[in-house]
Amino acid sequence: xxxxxxxxxxxxxxxxxxxxxxxxxxxxxxxxxxxxxxxxxxxxxxxxxxxxxxxxxxxxxxxxxxxxxxxxxxxxxxxxxxxxxxxxxxxxxxxxxxxxxxxxxxxxxxxxxxxxxxxxxxxxxxxxxxxxxxxxxxxxxxxxxxxxxxxxxxxxxxxxxxxxxxxxxxxxxxxxxxxxxxxxxxxxxxxxxxxxxxxxxxxxxxxxxxxxxxxxxxxxxxxxxxxxxxxxxxxxxxxxxxxxxxxxxxxxxxxxxxxxxxxxxxxxxxxxxxxxxxxxxxxxxxxxxxxxxxxxxxxxxxxxxxxxxxxxxxxxxxxxxxxxxxxxxxxxxxxxxxxxxxxxxxx
Numbered sequence: 001x002x003x004x005x006x007x008x009x010x011x012x013x014x015x016x017x018x019x020x021x022x023x024x025x026x027x028x029x030x031x032x033x034x035x036x037x038x039x040x041x042x043x044x045x046x047x048x049x050x051x052x053x054x055x056x057x058x059x060x061x062x063x064x065x066x067x068x069x070x071x072x073x074x075x076x077x078x079x080x081x082x083x084x085x086x087x088x089x090x091x092x093x094x095x096x097x098x099x100x101x102x103x104x105x106x107x108x109x110x111x112x113x114x115x116x117x118x119x120x121x122x123x124x125x126x127x128x129x130x131x132x133x134x135x136x137x138x139x140x141x142x143x144x145x146x147x148x149x150x151x152x153x154x155x156x157x158x159x160x161x162x163x164x165x166x167x168x169x170x171x172x173x174x175x176x177x178x179x180x181x182x183x184x185x186x187x188x189x190x191x192x193x194x195x196x197x198x199x200x201x202x203x204x205x206x207x208x209x210x211x212x213x214x215x216x217x218x219x220x221x222x223x224x225x226x227x228x229x230x231x232x233x234x235x236x237x238x239x240x241x242x243x244x245x246x247x248x249x250x251x252x253x254x255x256x257x258x259x260x261x262x263x264x265x266x267x268x269x270x271x272x273x274x275x276x277x278x279x280x281x282x283x284x285x286x287x288x289x290x291x292x293x294x295x296x297x298x299x300x301x302x303x304x305x306x307x308x309x310x311x312x313x314x315x316x317x318x319x320x321x322x323x324x325x326x327x328x329x330x331x332x333x334x335x336x337x338x339x340x341x342x343x344x345x346x347x
Contacts, residue, residue, distance in 0.1 A: 151319030242285030283312035
């Protein structure tokens with residue numbers, strides 16, 4: 001029996017990526033795709049690359065009807081808009097996977113401080129599970145409300161988890177330098193994402209104030225077992241997809257390259273989607289394009305006493321929609337690589 005799925009906010013980039021991935025899912029049946037901008041249009045007219053893969057008509061959201069006909073709802077909306085959906089879904093016993101930020105932060109006060117929106121579903125925060133499977137798999141499997149991680153936090157947390165779990169670094173020394181493709185800004189029009197602004201350019205933005213900072217610190221703190229403070233700086237790359245993060249931390253005690261490599265290999269030995277690359281091989285965003293993989297390369301800088309971890313993901317797949325499908329697979333008791341296996345498109 002197929003899993004009946006609706007996608008709320010299907011005509012954004014993450015929504016369209018969900019449609020692409022789920023169109024090839026052997027256990028999934030897409031029953032509704034909602035939109036504000038393209039009501040009554042065939043979905044493939046909005047995204048022609050899905051012609052003959054999806055025949056649904058984009059529709060205005062009717063939440064009661066969606067809940068009646070769906071087992072799982074993916075919510076791909078801007079922050080602040082998933083709360084009423086999650087509240088009603090909880091009353092009806094339906095699974096919600098939220099690709100936005102509304103349920104990622106455990107403390108509503110932190111959410112309101114960083115997102116400048118009142119949290120309208122505080123009672124659900126205790127039930128929401130942070131959906132990073134490589135760290136939280138068991139809890140995800142029991143969840144009815146999954147907070148799909150942000151793209152930058154996914155790349156940073158996976159890079160740092162082995163170090164923090166094994167207490168190998170000074171927690172006040174962590175620097176995360178991340179670069180993202182333009183699709184991370186979404187499909188809406190803005191001056192900063194115009195071709196002529198981005199092309200042949202490279203810039204930092206939201207330095208020291210990016211909203212993913214408290215999410216990164218919260219989840220790293222859980223792994224470390226104590227508070228973690230990071231310096232996080234995002235940059236905009238003149239490419240469509242991909243995130244490459246370079247993470248620096250001061251080692252608590254000297255370690256050889258072979259030792260740190262073995263620690264990472266051991267930590268991720270059973271993880272299908274995390275690839276720890278061989279010594280001397282550093283990740284590139286082309287190697288993960290279109291995939292749900294996170295590639296990691298780790299180097300010990302003996303001269304400075306630091307460890308440097310390079311992390312690469314596709315921001316629309318492992319950083320958003322692919323990870324959401326991975327979470328759905330876990331919730332529904334399916335192999336988590338279902339509809340997600342396969343190498344990158346290269347070159």
